[in-house]
Amino acid sequence: MTVGVIAALVVGEWATAVVVVFFMRVGDYAEKFTTARARQAVRDLTAIAPQTARLERDGQEVEVSISEVQPGAVVIVRPGEKIPVDGVVLDGQATVNQAAITGESMPVEVSQGAKIFAATIAQMGSLRVKTTLVGPDTTFGRIVRMVEEAEANRAEVQRIGDKVSGYYLPVVAVIAVITYLVSKNPLSTAAVLLVACSCSFAQATPIAMLASIGAGAKHGLLIKGGRYLELLAKADTVLIDKTGTLTTGKPRLVDVVRLNGMSEERLLTLAASAERYSEHPLAEAVRQAARDQNITFLESQDFVADPGKGVRARIGETVVEVGSWRIMEDNPLPEVTIELEKQGKTLLFVRTNQELAGILTTSDTLRPETPAALAELKRLGVRKIELLTGDNERTAAAIAGQLGIDYRANLLPEDKIRIVKEYQEQKHIVVMVGDGVNDAPALAQANVGIAMGANGTDVAIEAAHIALMREDWSLLPRAFQIAQRTMRVVKMNLGFTMVYNIIGLTLAAFGFLPPILAAAAQSLPDLGILGNSSRLLRQD
Numbered sequence: 001m002t003v004g005v006i007a008a009l010v011v012g013e014w015a016t017a018v019v020v021v022f023f024m025r026v027g028d029y030a031e032k033f034t035t036a037r038a039r040q041a042v043r044d045l046t047a048i049a050p051q052t053a054r055l056e057r058d059g060q061e062v063e064v065s066i067s068e069v070q071p072g073a074v075v076i077v078r079p080g081e082k083i084p085v086d087g088v089v090l091d092g093q094a095t096v097n098q099a100a101i102t103g104e105s106m107p108v109e110v111s112q113g114a115k116i117f118a119a120t121i122a123q124m125g126s127l128r129v130k131t132t133l134v135g136p137d138t139t140f141g142r143i144v145r146m147v148e149e150a151e152a153n154r155a156e157v158q159r160i161g162d163k164v165s166g167y168y169l170p171v172v173a174v175i176a177v178i179t180y181l182v183s184k185n186p187l188s189t190a191a192v193l194l195v196a197c198s199c200s201f202a203q204a205t206p207i208a209m210l211a212s213i214g215a216g217a218k219h220g221l222l223i224k225g226g227r228y229l230e231l232l233a234k235a236d237t238v239l240i241d242k243t244g245t246l247t248t249g250k251p252r253l254v255d256v257v258r259l260n261g262m263s264e265e266r267l268l269t270l271a272a273s274a275e276r277y278s279e280h281p282l283a284e285a286v287r288q289a290a291r292d293q294n295i296t297f298l299e300s301q302d303f304v305a306d307p308g309k310g311v312r313a314r315i316g317e318t319v320v321e322v323g324s325w326r327i328m329e330d331n332p333l334p335e336v337t338i339e340l341e342k343q344g345k346t347l348l349f350v351r352t353n354q355e356l357a358g359i360l361t362t363s364d365t366l367r368p369e370t371p372a373a374l375a376e377l378k379r380l381g382v383r384k385i386e387l388l389t390g391d392n393e394r395t396a397a398a399i400a401g402q403l404g405i406d407y408r409a410n411l412l413p414e415d416k417i418r419i420v421k422e423y424q425e426q427k428h429i430v431v432m433v434g435d436g437v438n439d440a441p442a443l444a445q446a447n448v449g450i451a452m453g454a455n456g457t458d459v460a461i462e463a464a465h466i467a468l469m470r471e472d473w474s475l476l477p478r479a480f481q482i483a484q485r486t487m488r489v490v491k492m493n494l495g496f497t498m499v500y501n502i503i504g505l506t507l508a509a510f511g512f513l514p515p516i517l518a519a520a521a522q523s524l525p526d527l528g529i530l531g532n533s534s535r536l537l538r539q540d
C-alpha cells in the first residue's frame with residue numbers, strides 16, 4: 001500500500017494517491033465489520049454468562065456475585081432465570097432451555113438428580129441445585145474459551161496464503177522494474193504497483209474460517225480451529241465408538257443372571273455400589289436398575305476404573321469387580337455367555353472376591369437419526385465407516401449389521417489408537433467419533449477427533465478437535481458440510497485473487513490501466529473476498 005502511494009506521488013498522480021488511501025480505509029472498515037460479525041456468535045456466548053446467583057446460606061436466600069459461589073454451594077434457581085452454575089438438581093422440577101450449550105431450543109425436563117449447566121435457562125418451575133462447577137470451569141465457560149482459542153489453530157491453507165503474501169511484494173517489485181525498463185513509462189509502472197496493493201492473499205482464508213466457526217457455534221458445533229475444518233473437508237474415513245456414541249448412551253439393564261446362589265437383590269446392590277463413582281453409561285444403567293428397585297447403595301472404597309474393561313471397588317469385606325470378560329482373567333466363561341451375546345446384549349460380569357457371582361446384561365438402542373446421518377456422510381464423500389468397540393464380538397456384529405458398516409470388537413483404548421494410526425499410515429484422513437474416557441487417546445490421535453454430546457466426558461471434549469454439543473447425529477454430516485463449504489469458499493477466494501492479480505498486473509504493465517483506475521480496482525478483490533466469506537455466516 002505504501003509503495004503504491006509513493007509511486008502515485010512520484011509520478012504526480014495526487015488524486016490517485018487519495019483514491020488508494022480512500023479504498024484502503026473502505027477495505028479496512030469492511031474487514032472490521034465482517035470480522036466483528038463473525039466474532040459476534042462467540043461474543044453472544046460470553047454475554048449470556050450469568051453474573052449473579054441466589055445462594056442458600058443459613059436457610060436464607062442471598063443474591064451474590066458469581067465469583068463468590070464455590071463448588072458444593074446450594075443455589076436456588078427461579079422460573080425464567082438463567083442457571084448460574086453447573087450442578088446437580090437437589091429438588092424441584094423445571095423445563096430447561098439448553099440452547100446456549102446445545103444449540104437446541106426445545107426445552108428438556110429436569111428433576112432431582114439431573115445434571116444442569118450454567119447459562120441455560122430454567123422455564124416453568126424452580127430448582128435447588130448443588131453446585132459442581134463455577135465460572136470458567138463450567139461446560140459453558142469451556143466452550144467460550146475453546147472458541148476464543150480457535151483462531152490460533154490456523155489452517156494449512158492459511159499458511160500458504162501468508163507465504164504467498166510474503167513473496168508477493170518482491171515479485172510485484174520485479175514486474176514493476178521490468179515494466180519500467182521495457183516501456184520507460186512511469187505511469188504504467190505506477191499502475192503495476194497500485195493494482196497490486198490488495199492484501200487479499202492473506203485475507204482469503206482467515207475470515208472464511210472465522211465465519212464458519214461462528215456459524216458452527218450457533219448450531220451446537222464447537223470447532224476448535226480452521227485447521228480442523230480443512231482436514232474434515234478432506235476426510236475419507238470415519239471411525240465410530242459404540243457405547244454412548246452410536247447408541248443412545250442410555251443402556252437399560254435387562255437380565256440379572258445369578259450364578260452362585262447369591263440373591264438377585266444382593267448381586268445388584270454390590271454391582272451398583274461398585275459402579276457408584278463410574279462415569280460410564282453402563283454404570284448408570286446398573287445404578288438406575290438399583291434405584292428402580294429401591295436398593296440402598298452401600299459405601300464403596302478403593303474404587304478403580306480400568307477404561308475399556310470395567311471397575312473394581314471394595315464394599316465392606318468384599319472386593320467387587322464389574323466389567324467385560326477381560327476381568328475374568330483366565331477363568332472360563334460360563335456357557336450362558338454365548339446365548340446372551342447372540343441377543344446383541346452387552347454383558348457385565350460381576351465377581352466378588354475373585355469368584356463369579358453373576359452376569360448383568362444391558363441393551364442399548366441405536367440413536368434413531370443415526371442411519372440417515374451415516375448415509376449422508378457417504379453422500380458427502382466418506383468412503384469408509386467402521387465401528388470400533390470395547391464390547392464383545394457378537395454385540396458389535398449385531399449393531400454394525402443393522403447399519404451396514406464394518407466393525408472391530410473387543411478393543412482396548414490402545415487398540416483404538418493403533419487402528420487410527422494404521423489408517424493414517426495408509427494416507428487416509430481419519431475422523432474419530434467418541435464419547436468416553438476410553439476414546440480420548442484415539443480422539444487426540446485422529447486427524448479430526450469429534451466428541452459426542454455435552455454430556456460426553458470432559459476428557460473426551462478436551463481431547464477432541466470438534467465437539468457436538470448435543471447428542472444428535474445429524475450434527476456430524478452438518479460439520480462435514482460446513483467444512484466442505486468453507487474450503488470451497490477459501491479456494492474460490494484464492495482462485496479469484498490469483499486471476500484478478502494476473503489480469504490486473506498484465507493490463508497495468510502493458511499500459512491499459514491508468515493509475516487512478518488501478519487504484520480503484522485493487523480494492524475489488526478484498527471486498528469480493530469479504531462478501532464471499534461472509535456468506536458462510538448464514539449457514540443453516
Ligand code: ADP
Binds near residue numbers: 282305324389
Ligand atoms: P465402547 O468402546 O463400546 O464405548 P468401552 O470400551 O467403554 O465400550 O467398554 C468396553 C467394555 O468394557 C464394556 O462393554 C463393558 O463390558 C466393560 N466396561 C467398561 N467400563 C465399565 C464399567 N464402568 N462398568 C462395567 N463394565 C464396564
Ligand code: MG
Binds near residue numbers: 242243245436
Ligand atoms: Mg463409549
